[in-house]
Amino acid sequence: MxxxxxxxxxxxxxxxxxxxxxxxxxxxxxSPPDLCFNYRKLVEQAFGIAKATRPDYKICIIGAGVTGLTAARELLRCGFNNVTLVEQSHRIGGRHLSVLNAGQSLLLGQTPFEMGAMRMPMFNRADESPLEGQSLLAYYCKLFDLRLSDFPNPGTPHVRSTGIYLREGLLEGQPESQMLIWNNPDGHTPxxxxxxxxxxxxxxxxxxxxxxxxxxxxxxxxxxxxxxxxxxxxxxxxxxxxxxxxxxxxxxxxxxxxxxxxxxxxxxxxxxxxxxxxxxxxxxxxxxxxxxxxxxxxxxxxxLQLVHGRVDSNGSPMPSPYLGEPILKDCNGLAFAPPRYLGLAALDECLLFMETGVNGQSFYDHCRQRGEGFLTDSSVTRLTKLDNGQIRVTYDWNVSSPSTKSERHDDFDAVIMTLPSWIIETHIQLENFSQAMLPYTITNAYKTAHWETSCKVYAPLKKSFLTKNKKIPQIMVTDSFIHDVYTYRYHDAYPYDCILLSYTCEDDATKLASFDDQALVKKCVAEIDRILLRCANIKTPISPYIAVQNALVQRWMTDKNALGCAKLYRAGAYYDAVSLMQYNRDYAHVSGLYLSGESFSVDAGWTEPCLRGAIDAVIHLCNTTQATFNGGFTLDDYPRYQGPPPQPNQQQTTGQPETYYCRW
Known part of the structure; x- marks a missing residue:
């Protein structure tokens, strides 16, 4: 995204x-530039990041996206056995959203529609496998046996051809419209x-x-x-x-x-x-x-890589925990989506359900054994700093059911916040955090962050398109309202391939907001057909290959669990974004609040900063609780983020507690 x-x-x-x-x-x-540190080396140690000396330290993680799931897993590996993970929706994974056909067998492979993140950098050198990249994503993909392939990006050797349609096909002043065709089999053809x-x-x-x-x-x-x-x-x-x-x-x-x-x-x-x-x-x-x-x-x-999931060479899900279960329950008996281990969502499912090396248990199994620690359909509404140093987490339980919804709370020694910042601002009230704990500069930085809009329109594609079609390019980039069109295949054995009919961001996505899903799907298909039929070198529609009735639309700005697809920053706001990444080192040991995830990064739309943010929170929690780091690591080995040069006459912050009221 x-x-x-x-x-x-x-x-x-x-x-x-x-x-x-x-x-x-x-x-x-x-690797990312701001913090020159090898997170993979720290995490892939046999016994994890550290050994907890306060295993009963009570920790709450808000949000079961990839950040929260990673933090939960790694805290358990360190020996923290009193961790609670709270999720607002009925599924895990956040903006890792791999949509599947619910009518097909739970044990068979199929083509996922990646409605969120879809192309994954592993930060590997050109002479090594993606799984050997020096990144956390490469580490987890290798650990969980996730199958990868080169992502079919426009203009790359990994697609048969890229069609370019600009200015109604008249870019070069020719008398009739043409689809420009870019073939780049060697990776060096301009x-x-x-x-x-x-x-x-x-x-x-x-x-x-x-x-x-x-x-x-x-x-x-x-x-x-x-x-x-x-x-x-x-x-x-x-x-x-x-x-x-x-x-x-x-x-x-x-x-x-x-x-x-x-x-x-x-x-x-x-x-x-x-x-x-x-x-x-x-x-x-x-x-x-x-x-x-x-x-x-x-x-x-x-x-860039396409993640197929935890599948074998036949495209079928490998034997994995809870595979085939039609329904799973959280620790309060509420149902949530079971794992399918297909697409990018398999990463999130593995983080929750695959064993951690601690008593042969996964985080989910650990919570089931405890009888607490994993909540879904629970929306956090308030964080209150208590006089004893703990943080009270107040939440609406069973929030999707107005008739049975109830307000509950629990007190924790530390809280890891992983939510998109606009959800924090509009949904969660922060009480009694002093300026020494949570300065205005921090709350202002996440409140004024810019969240990117995005719209994706996917549909099933007949296998014959990629197998037999020779005229229509595999990928199309246009200056039409649809913008980019992708067609690609996960496996020959799957019953259908997929087409991303339209992928838009920012203003290009906003202008599609007034159309309902069905109307937008029809409009996108009609526009692609119009372009193809207009081009003298194509003259073939794509609509006969598309199962329009099974198309899906995802609009992240109106998704109540996201309010945007990626956090960006405007010119002049970079240091504000960096201040959010500095927070855990400078303030978390005082506040007990740890900021983690893409909301508090400068690499919007990618999975790696989510993983790094999770590990950053775990590192600082371990340091706060005097855990014993493994591998000879100390906090002196961990670089600091570089903020702006100090300004003269900066006002000193006070220690007076403040309440931040976050309203619609």
């Missing part, structure tokens, strides 16, 4: 770098037409130069100062500004300045609409340019 263009150059550069010091806790390029090639060249010149320089410094003692210089240069610029900023040759005396893409206004207009032929970048034109930069340069766009 973010810029998903493929840019493999960082992964190829990494092959040429010196061998990574396996004794070091430092990260390896490519897009068609001189205009697109010029844009492609300018993008590659900028990105390649920056990648080469940061790759040499990443992981060294000089990295933090170089990244600080890059942030200082670019944090006030939008991506729109960067696209037209003059290009330049990097100089060592100004290490943070790489110039811009140097595009003309005309080129910028095209780039907005269709990228370099790989899909629109326009949804991100007005966010801080550091976001698309970090997405491209630091591995988020390299060697």
């Amino acid at each position: 973010t810029i998903g263009s493929t840019y493999d150059y960082p992964a190829h550069l990494a092959k040429q770098l010196p061998t990574h010091d396996r004794l070091s806790w430092r990260g390896r390029f490519p 897009p068609p037409t001189e205009e697109l090639q010029q844009m492609y060249s300018k993008w590659r010149q900028f990105a390649d130069q920056m990648s080469r320089q940061v790759a040499q410094v990443y992981g060294t003692p000089q990295w933090e100062s170089m990244w600080a210089a890059i942030v200082a240069r670019y944090h006030r610029l939008s991506f729109r500004d960067l696209v037209t900023l003059t290009s330049l040759v990097w100089r060592a005396d100004t290490p943070g300045d790489f110039g811009g893409l140097g595009m003309s206004q005309e080129e910028s207009t095209l780039f907005y609409s269709i990228g370099i032929g790989d899909g629109s970048w326009g949804a991100f034109y007005d966010v801080c340019c550091l976001y698309p930069l970090r997405t491209a340069i630091f591995g988020f766009s390299s060697q």
Whole structure:
């Protein structure tokens, strides 16, 4: 749910770098830039991150998305046996939403519709398996035997062809409409037409130069100062500004300045609409340019993977806990969705149901044995800091049933908050947290964060489309309201493939909000047919291949459990976002509140920052409770996030408690 263009150059550069010091806790390029740390090395130790010295320390995790599930699993591995996970909905996984046909057998494989995150970077070098990438996602995918394949991104060798439709097919001034066809079997073929090639060249010149320089410094003692210089240069610029900023040759005396893409206004207009032929970048034109930069340069766009699930070579789910169960119950007897182990949601299901190495139990089994610790259909409404240092968590139990809903509460030593920040603001009241515990700067940072809208329209696709069709491109990128169209296959044995009829973000998604789901599906299919029939080199509709009656629409902004698909930050707001990532180290030991997940990261729309945020919370909880870290790790090995330079005459915060009222 973010810029998903493929840019493999960082992964190829990494092959040429010196061998990574396996004794070091430092990260390896490519990896996220702000905290140069090898989380995988810490987590993949046989006994986890640490050994708890206060195993009964009472911890509440709010939200059973991938962040909350990861934190719960790793806390149990550390020996914390008094953890409660609270989820508002009837399913786990949050914005990992792999939708399946409920009418098919629970034991058979089928094509999932990835209504949320769908393409996964593993941060592996070009010469190693994705499962060996130095990332938490690669670690968990390997641990849980999740099957991967190259994601069919536009303009890559992993698709048969990419169709480009711009300006009603008249981009080159030809007398009749044409679908431009981009075939790139070797991964080095530029897009068609001189205009697109010029844009492609300018993008590659900028990105390649920056990648080469940061790759040499990443992981060294000089990295933090170089990244600080890059942030200082670019944090006030939008991506729109960067696209037209003059290009330049990097100089060592100004290490943070790489110039811009140097595009003309005309080129910028095209780039907005269709990228370099790989899909629109326009949804991100007005966010801080550091976001698309970090997405491209630091591995988020390299060697993207499609997660098939915990399946065998035949595409069938492997024997796994609770597979085939029609229904499961939480610790209060409320039903929630059982695991199917298909698609990306298999990751979340494995985090909850696969054994942890602690008494052969999963977190779910541990909670069942305790008779408490896992709640669904329970909406947290208030956090109150008590005089004894604990936090009271008040929640509505059985919230989906107005007739039986009831308010309940429990007191905890620590709370890990993983919810989207707009849900925190509009649903949860925070009481009696002093400024020394929760400064206004922190609450303001998450309240003013920008949440991205997104709309996806999926439908089943007849197998004959990818098997027999030779005319219609496998992927299409357009400047029409549908924007990007994907068709792809998980397995030959599955009864149908899938088509993502439309994938839009920001304004492009908002403009579709007035159409109901059925009307939008019909409108998307009709528009794709119109485009294809208009193009003289296609003249073939796609609608005969699509099972329109089984199409699904997902709009994340109106999903009451999300209120947006990804947290972004505008130009000038980068340090606000970083302050949220600093919170656990600076304040959590005082407040007992730990902020974790994508809401409190700067890498919107990706799974890796969710996993890293979960581990960050566990690290600081272990430190607060004097747990014994494994592998010789200490908090001195853990880097600090770099905030803005201190401002003169900053007001001192007071210790007076405040109540934050969060209203609709």
